[in-house]
Amino acid sequence: MRADIQEILLDEEALEKRVSELGAKISEEYDGMNPILIGILKGSGIFLSDLMRKITIPMEIDFLKASSYGSSAQSSGVVQLENDLSVDVRGRTIILVEDIVDTGNTLKYLLERFASLGAVEVKVCSLLNKAGRREQNVVADYIGFEIPDAFVVGYGLDFAQKYRNLPYIGILKKEIYQYRPKK
Template identity: 40%
Template sequence: MDAREIEADLTEVLITEAEIHAKLAELARQIEADYEGRPILLVGVLKGAVMVMADLARELRAHIEMDWMAVSSYGAGTKSTGVVRILKDLDTDVTGRHVLIAEDIIDSGLTLSWLRENLETRGAASVEICALLRKPDAAKVEVDVKYVGFEIPNQFVVGYGLDYAEKYRNLRDVAVLAPHVYS
């Protein structure tokens, strides 16, 4: 989906598809250098990270394995409480593995902090995070993220896997959703 097709739903495009692909290529080169000689288990967090994981995996020039998790932070309202349920667990044993979590966006950091700790307690040799987007102003906990694509303002964004009510995930860019859509 092109942003021009839904421009009435958006206030601005923050990051274009071309900028995303260039940044993922840059991150892939860093990852390859850091993991040279060590096999990577790339773990995507469903559903939002699908685009990031697919495009990052295609950029990597080394053999990787991939697996998926679905987790949910729940509670009253729309904000993460840090209480996490696993909706879909990994099919792969992470014991002794070098795990790289591929994530679309870091808001509060609560879920990602829990996920890292969970994978570490399962015996992973290492757990690092690669996130396309980070909202520093929304952070509630510090999460050490080794690979960050872009820092963005604390606005409601959609596209490139990010949704509102399961819509806009297939928007090629990352854009700010207009308040009239969700208010």
């Protein structure tokens, strides 16, 4: 898999340091509360696991699966909700945990959905922010790293369900994800 990576953008040490900082900040800002961390599957799984171990206050977790990418390298713009929450969010504080905010399509959909379900507050904690690709006017409240407009994989992020298990975040070589018609 390493041969498919053009460049390691964020190594294990940088990820661990920043996740610890985010956990400390969330712990401080939500002291005395019991927020629900909601991981957006599948990409946020590793990030959420590491983040919640750095949070020192009571909290709950849940997951949902939503995507606008499918197996493509480009967002379709249409958000698909494949599985939903197992908890009632009415009157609760939610922290959506995302692997990356890119176009903002998924995030906009989820923010509107949780507001309609009666959540008191919905904040967003995203490991990565790719502001240059934004199609929707959404902002993450907690951001791990600003990254360039490159296709990244690793630490939970994938291309066609591969590369999630890389312990770092790397830029995938273009020839791996670019469509080439058969001759």
